[in-house]
Amino acid sequence: MRDAYHDELDGLSRSMVEMTNLCGSAMSRATTALLDADLVLAESVIAADEEVDRLYREVEASAFDLLARQQPVASDLRTLVTSLRMVADLERMGDLALHVAKVARRRYPSSAVPPELRSTILQMGHAAEEIVAKAGSCIAGRDLTLAAELERDDDVMDELHRKLFSVILDDAWTGGVEAAIDITLAGRYSERFADHAVSVARRVVYLVTGERVVA
Amino acid sequence: MRDAYHDELDGLSRSMVEMTNLCGSAMSRATTALLDADLVLAESVIAADEEVDRLYREVEASAFDLLARQQPVASDLRTLVTSLRMVADLERMGDLALHVAKVARRRYPSSAVPPELRSTILQMGHAAEEIVAKAGSCIAGRDLTLAAELERDDDVMDELHRKLFSVILDDAWTGGVEAAIDITLAGRYSERFADHAVSVARRVVYLVTGERVVA
Numbered sequence: 061m062r063d064a065y066h067d068e069l070d071g072l073s074r075s076m077v078e079m080t081n082l083c084g085s086a087m088s089r090a091t092t093a094l095l096d097a098d099l100v101l102a103e104s105v106i107a108a109d110e111e112v113d114r115l116y117r118e119v120e121a122s123a124f125d126l127l128a129r130q131q132p133v134a135s136d137l138r139t140l141v142t143s144l145r146m147v148a149d150l151e152r153m154g155d156l157a158l159h160v161a162k163v164a165r166r167r168y169p170s171s172a173v174p175p176e177l178r179s180t181i182l183q184m185g186h187a188a189e190e191i192v193a194k195a196g197s198c199i200a201g202r203d204l205t206l207a208a209e210l211e212r213d214d215d216v217m218d219e220l221h222r223k224l225f226s227v228i229l230d231d232a233w234t235g236g237v238e239a240a241i242d243i244t245l246a247g248r249y250s251e252r253f254a255d256h257a258v259s260v261a262r263r264v265v266y267l268v269t270g271e272r273v274v275a
Numbered sequence: 276m277r278d279a280y281h282d283e284l285d286g287l288s289r290s291m292v293e294m295t296n297l298c299g300s301a302m303s304r305a306t307t308a309l310l311d312a313d314l315v316l317a318e319s320v321i322a323a324d325e326e327v328d329r330l331y332r333e334v335e336a337s338a339f340d341l342l343a344r345q346q347p348v349a350s351d352l353r354t355l356v357t358s359l360r361m362v363a364d365l366e367r368m369g370d371l372a373l374h375v376a377k378v379a380r381r382r383y384p385s386s387a388v389p390p391e392l393r394s395t396i397l398q399m400g401h402a403a404e405e406i407v408a409k410a411g412s413c414i415a416g417r418d419l420t421l422a423a424e425l426e427r428d429d430d431v432m433d434e435l436h437r438k439l440f441s442v443i444l445d446d447a448w449t450g451g452v453e454a455a456i457d458i459t460l461a462g463r464y465s466e467r468f469a470d471h472a473v474s475v476a477r478r479v480v481y482l483v484t485g486e487r488v489v490a
Contacts, residue, residue, distance in 0.1 A: 124356060131346040141339060141359065148360070229453055237455045238444055244459045 306400025
């Protein structure tokens with residue numbers, strides 16, 4: 061009985077790692093759709109969020125079921141409650157990738173990204189993808205070194221986010237208001253995506269050490 | 276023993292209602308600070324978020340403690356797990372009010388709101404304040420009629436949010452890029468604030484009926 065229980069806990073963890081894979085792929089494709097004004101790709105990201113949502117509901121239902129049936133204490137209780145939080149972060153990350161795809165779709169057949177910001181947007185997409193991949197490895201391996209790395213990666217993301225604004229707000233900016241709004245929103249979505257990945261990593265730290273990471 | 280337990284559950288509920296009051300006040304003052312370019316008011320909102328965060332940590336710790344000590348089943352378990360989610364929504368709402376205040380602070384001594392958008396921003400502030408007040412009443416009274424009302428209020432908020440963009444994107448817009456960015460971000464924060472209030476109300480519906488509200 062005890063073993064079946066821990067198998068179920070492992071299953072939750074595997075589903076969440078799968079969610080990080082889906083979110084990483086979604087953010088990568090959404091960024092490409094944004095850069096290339098690729099409507100088909102944008103639509104595929106929007107459609108794929110359904111699978112993230114399905115896994116979310118599945119993990120949530122399983123965690124709740126385990127709480128009710130097994131009445132866990134101590135570290136098992138902490139794992140279940142923390143899983144409920146992590147899975148909510150991951151579900152939100154899927155939404156944020158979807159929002160980036162929607163910016164691409166709204167501006168099609170134009171690209172929402174003006175030439176002078178292509179490399180920054182590309183770097184933000186890469187940073188987001190790497191951060192969520194590390195969050196997945198954190199969950200899978202309960203790896204605290206990786207969790208610390210992720211905090212630094214998020215600093216890089218924040219720096220790229222600030223760079224976006226410095227370009228839009230420069231006197232040399234000729235992209236106009238519409239592009240400025242698209243970039244402001246897409247930038248905000250990517251930055252929040254990374255924040256949620258950091259939050260996932262901090263929850264892993266809490267699971268392992270019992271200590272909360274204060275930002 | 277059983278009574279002390281339910282007293283503690285009631286205490287969680289009261290703390291969350293108090294959080295809705297604080298968040299409503301914060302969003303109201305942040306909106307005024309934005310409209311009036313009032314730095315002192317903006318700073319007071321930023322400082323006051325600490326109290327929302329403190330209540331968040333307190334509710335979280337109590338809920339967790341009750342889960343561990345009481346091993347609740349059925350509706351008590353549902354209440355505790357749902358409380359953990361509601362309180363996370365409320366904590367985030369405090370952050371969003373704080374973000375609005377930071378837009379006001381960043382643009383001081385100018386106002387971030389151009390004349391043609393003052394009434395829309397004011398209405399969004401009012402809508403946010405009313406929505407969170409209803410969310411508080413929902414928690415306090417487990418009131419399903421109010422929860423349904425809140426969904427409609429959120430439609431009003433979404434309509435105001437769309438109106439912001441229609442003004443910024445109109446050819447007649449002369450406010451420039453900086454103001455467009457401020458409005459885009461402040462509008463997004465208010466709209467997300469309302470979304471989280473809706474989420475709180477939906478969780479109350481779930482507590483009462485056991486049914487999830489699908490958006």
